[in-house]
Amino acid sequence: MMNRILEWVTHIFDPIHHFWEGDRTQKAVAGGLVAVFLLSLLTIELKRRGWLPQDLADQIPYSHFAAVSLAFTLLLVLEVIGLIMTLPCSVSRSVGKQLEIMALILMRNAFKELGYFTEPVVLEGGMEHLWPIISSGLGAMAIFACLGVYYRMAERAPRILQKGVDRFRFIASKKAIALVMLAGFVIAGGQHLYHAWQGTAHTGFFIAFYTALIFADILIVLISQQHLPVFHAVFRNSGYALATLFMRLSLTAPKYWDAGLGVFSALFALAVVVLHTQFCPVFGPSLSEVNDPHAGQDAADTS
Numbered sequence: 001m002m003n004r005i006l007e008w009v010t011h012i013f014d015p016i017h018h019f020w021e022g023d024r025t026q027k028a029v030a031g032g033l034v035a036v037f038l039l040s041l042l043t044i045e046l047k048r049r050g051w052l053p054q055d056l057a058d059q060i061p062y063s064h065f066a067a068v069s070l071a072f073t074l075l076l077v078l079e080v081i082g083l084i085m086t087l088p089c090s091v092s093r094s095v096g097k098q099l100e101i102m103a104l105i106l107m108r109n110a111f112k113e114l115g116y117f118t119e120p121v122v123l124e125g126g127m128e129h130l131w132p133i134i135s136s137g138l139g140a141m142a143i144f145a146c147l148g149v150y151y152r153m154a155e156r157a158p159r160i161l162q163k164g165v166d167r168f169r170f171i172a173s174k175k176a177i178a179l180v181m182l183a184g185f186v187i188a189g190g191q192h193l194y195h196a197w198q199g200t201a202h203t204g205f206f207i208a209f210y211t212a213l214i215f216a217d218i219l220i221v222l223i224s225q226q227h228l229p230v231f232h233a234v235f236r237n238s239g240y241a242l243a244t245l246f247m248r249l250s251l252t253a254p255k256y257w258d259a260g261l262g263v264f265s266a267l268f269a270l271a272v273v274v275l276h277t278q279f280c281p282v283f284g285p286s287l288s289e290v291n292d293p294h295a296g297q298d299a300a301d302t303s
Contacts, residue, residue: 006172013175016182017085033074040067065114072108076206077189079104083213084185087178088171091220092154095240095269096147098213102247102262103143105206109258110136132255139259146266153273158280170227177216185209210248217241232276232283239272 019025044067046052047060079101086097109132114121116129123130192205221237228234243265250261 003169006169006176009176009179010172013088013179016179017088020081020085029078033071033078036074037067037071040070061115063115064119065111065117068111069108069115072104072111076101076104076108080185080206080209081182084178084182087181087216087220088174091224091237091240092157092273095243096151096154098244098247099143099147099150099266099269102250102265103140103147105251106136106140106143106259106262110140135256135259139262142263143266146263146270150266150270150273153270153277157273157277166227170223173223174220177219181212181216184212207248207251210251214245214248217244230283232280236272236276239276240269243269243272 041064043052043060044062044064047057048062050057052060079097083094083097083101086094113129113133113136117123188205188209218241221234221241224237225234228237246261246265246268250258250265253261
C-alpha cells in the first residue's frame with residue numbers, strides 16, 4: 001500500500017519538476033522577470049508625471065527603486081520554488097540551494113535600502129542607510145565564497161549508499177514533502193497577493209514559509225534515520241538541518257545581525273561537510289555496505 005502511494009506521488013512530482021527545470025520554462029520566466037521590471041519602471045514614471053488615474057496612482061510607490069525591490073522579490077519567489085524542487089535531491093544539494101537563497105535575500109535587503117535615498121541618488125543625509133547596504137553585500141559575498149568551498153567538499157564527501165527499495169522510498173517520501181510545501185507555497189502566496197490587493201497584507205510571508213521549512217527539514221531528518229540509521233548519516237543530516245535553522249533565524253534578525261547569522265549558517269554547513277568527509281570512515285561503512293558488500297556496484301547515492 002505504501003509503495004503504491006509513493007509511486008503515485010512520484011508520478012505527480014516528476015512531471016512538475018521536469019516542466020519547471022525545462023529550458024523553455026526557465027527562459028520564459030527570465031523574460032517575464034525582465035518585462036515586469038521594465039513595466040514597473042514605466043508605471044512609476046507615469047505616476048510621477050501624473051498620467052495615471054488617481055485611484056490607481058495611490059496604489060503605486062513613488063520611488064523608482066521600488067521596481068528594483070519588486071524584481072528581487074520575484075527573483076526570490078523563483079528561487080524558493082527552485083528550493084522546493086530540490087528537496088527530493090541529495091540533502092547536501094538542498095542545503096546548498098538554501099544558502100544560495102540566503103545570499104539572494106541579503107542582496108535583496110541591500111537593494112531595498114535604496115528606497116530610502118532620494119532621486120537622483122545623493123549620499124549626503126543617507127549615511128545611516130549605507131552601512132546596511134555594505135553589511136548585506138559583504139554577507140552575500142561571504143556566503144557565495146563559502147558555497148564554492150562547500151560544493152567542492154560535498155563532491156568529495158563519502159557517499160551514503162542505499163539499496164533500490166530503500167532509496168525509492170526515501171526519495172519518494174521527500175517528493176511527497178516537496179508537493180505539500182509547493183501546494184502550501186502557492187496557496188499562501190495567493191492569499192498574500194489577495195490581501196496585498198486589499199491593502200491588508202503583512203510583510204512576513206517569506207518568514208512564515210521559511211518557518212514551515214524548518215519542520216520539513218526536521219521531518220526529512222527523521223525519515224532519513226528510518227532509511228539510514230547509521231550515526232554519521234544522522235549526524236550529518238541533523239547538522240544540515242541546524243544550519244538551515246540558523247538561516248531561518250537570520251530572516252527575523254535586525255540589521256547587521258541578519259548578515260552575520262547568514263554567514264555563520266554557511267560556515268556551519270561547511271564545517272558539517274568537512275567533518276563528515278574527514279571522519280566518516282572512522283565510524284565504519286554505510287548501512288547498505290554492511291548489509292550488502294556489493295551494494296556500491298548498483299546502489300544510488302542519496303547524500
